[in-house]
Amino acid sequence: DGGITQSPKYLFRKEGQNVTLSCEQNLNHDAMYWYRQDPGQGLRLIYYSQIVNDFQKGDIAEGYSVSREKKESFPLTVTSAQKNPTAFYLCASSMVHESSYEQYFGPGTRLTVT
Amino acid sequence: AQKVTQAQTEISVVEKEDVTLDCVYETRDTTYYLFWYKQPPSGELVFLIRRNSFDEQNEISGRYSWNFQKSTSSFNFTITASQVVDSAVYFCALSARAYSGAGSYQLTFGKGTKLSVIP
Numbered sequence: 001d002g003g004i005t006q007s008p009k010y011l012f013r014k015e016g017q018n019v020t021l022s023c024e025q026n027l028n029h030d031a032m033y034w035y036r037q038d039p040g041q042g043l044r045l046i047y048y049s050q051i052v053n054d055f056q057k058g059d060i061a062e063g064y065s066v067s068r069e070k071k072e073s074f075p076l077t078v079t080s081a082q083k084n085p086t087a088f089y090l091c092a093s094s095m096v097h098e099s100s101y102e103q104y105f106g107p108g109t110r111l112t113v114t
Numbered sequence: 115a116q117k118v119t120q121a122q123t124e125i126s127v128v129e130k131e132d133v134t135l136d137c138v139y140e141t142r143d144t145t146y147y148l149f150w151y152k153q154p155p156s157g158e159l160v161f162l163i164r165r166n167s168f169d170e171q172n173e174i175s176g177r178y179s180w181n182f183q184k185s186t187s188s189f190n191f192t193i194t195a196s197q198v199v200d201s202a203v204y205f206c207a208l209s210a211r212a213y214s215g216a217g218s219y220q221l222t223f224g225k226g227t228k229l230s231v232i233p
Contacts, residue, residue: 040123042205042223043159058220088157100147100166100209103221105159 002027004106006091011111013085021076021109023091032074033092033103036060043090049074050096078111085113116141118208120224127196128232135191135227137206143167146210148182148189153203153226165189196231203228 004025013019025032031050035043045058049068063082068074074093078085088110092103117140127133139148150162163173165182173180177194193200203226 040225042118042225045220090157090159092159100164102149102161102164104161105151108157110157 004091004093004104006089006106006109008109009107011109013111013113015113016080017113018077018079019085019111019113021078021089021091021111023074023076023106024072025074025091025093025104025106026072027093027104028071029093029104030071030096031094031101032068033094034058034064034066034074034076035090035092037088037090037108046076046089078113085111087111116143116146116208116210116220116222118206118222118224120204120206120227122227123225124228124230126230126232129198130195132192132194133196133229135193135204135206135229137189137191137224139187139189139206139208141208141210143210146208149207149209149221150180150189150191151205151207153205155202159205162191193229196229198231198233201229201231 007022033048034046036046037043044060046064047055047058047066049055052068052071055066055068063079065077088108090108091106094101094103119138146167148165151159153159170182179192181190205226206224207221209221
């Protein structure tokens with residue numbers, strides 16, 4: 001079955017540590033996205049990638065980094081510079097980076113930093 | 115700039131009641147797309163519908179229906195004969211052609227409406 005995989009479902013880290021969240025898709029989509037969701041809030045875009053080896057900052061990129069070495073994979077690193085990293089992180093993909101295409105989402109990773 | 119407002123933060127209904135979730139959007143563009151997503155307690159967002167700005171026909175899919183009115187910039191979602199499985203957070207989202215292209219695309223989400231269907 002085609003879909004988006006995010007692992008792990010829950011992640012716990014100590015403050016000051018970098019942590020990498022994985023996102024894999026087998027939908028053959030060109031575009032991939034990372035969102036952050038806080039309680040009672042909508043989704044906010046962190047980074048997106050239209051094509052392999054290319055990515056762009058979203059609204060809240062500070063304290064995060066990404067890579068896109070393969071079409072299927074778009075890992076997100078939450079660095080120690082991110083001041084409030086505890087949140088629910090969602091990865092998404094779409095056929096192409098166009099406004100008309102719907103995005104499909106993974107199950108999310110809930111990150112807790114203490 | 116574009117904006118999506120879901121004024122209803124939380125709604126509770128008794129099973130089998132009809133419920134309408136409101137969505138009001140703002141954009142300067144004449145070509146845009148509207149979406150609804152469902153987020154059940156598991157957390158994954160599920161795509162429900164996409165609508166383009168040139169198609170104001172209402173759409174029905176089983177117990178779900180959507181009312182798109184450009185005159186009021188609204189794209190409301192109605193669930194008929196609600197069921198417990200409909201309990202979730204529902205997000206309305208907007209994307210506009212002017213934001214497409216390298217470095218500028220963005221899908222804007224509302225803050226969501228939490229629907230609780232009570233048995």
